[in-house]
Amino acid sequence: MKRAIPVLALSVAGLVPVWLYSPAAGHEGEISEIAAPEAPQQQQSAAPQTTSAAPKTTGSAAAPKTTQPQQTQPQQQAQTRSVSGPAVNTSEGTVQVQVTFQGTKITDVKALRAPNSNPTRMALPLLKQSALKAQSADIDTVSGATATSEGYKASLQAAIDGAK
Structure with a gap:
């Protein structure tokens, strides 16, 4: 009895942290790929415009050569579009993707929202x-x-369907 x-x-003191632990607390934050990759993508799209503008100003002989790439770029940019899928709630958190199309080809898939967990961080590049x-x-x-994979696939399929 003593x-x-x-x-x-x-025993109660040891179980209190277990009772207070919530897996959802680690998933409150979400991963968003939009903030980081946007800057490099803008730089890449700005770079061809800068290089096409430079030959245009160098001389009259270069003007006909730059006219063709300038006409091609707006046509390509007009064909490039991004479609966001719906936010899908999973047991791990919310998953939402954005799909970039070049014509009918998928050129990029970004996770707009995803659970902030190690398995998800490791899975997103594989899913993409x-x-x-x-x-x-x-x-x-x-x-x-x-759970993240299923949400990713559901949001991806909805974005693909929305692009058609």
């Missing part, structure tokens, strides 16, 4: 690579990030 009280007190390779939402689920 041992029972300290054992119970220590699979989607770009398959050119559809018919991709494999990443082991360890099943």
Whole structure:
């Protein structure tokens, strides 16, 4: 009986952190790929405009050469469009993707929202690579990030359907 009280007190003290732990607390923050990749993408799209503008100002002989690339770029830019899929709620958190199309080809997939967890951070590049390779939402689920994968595929499919 003398041992029972300290054992119970220590057991309760040891279980309190377990009871207070919530897996959702680690997932409150979300991953967003939009903020980081936007800057490099703008630089890339700005670079061809800068290089095409430079030959235009160098002389009259260069003007006909730059006219063709300038006409091609607006046509390509007109064909490039981004479509956001719906936000899909999963057991791990909300997943939403944005798909960039060049004509009918998928050229990029960004996670607008995703759970902030290690499995998700490891799964997102694999899911993106699979989607770009398959050119559809018919991709494999990443082991360890099943809920995120299913949400990713659902948002991706909706974005593809919305682009048609």
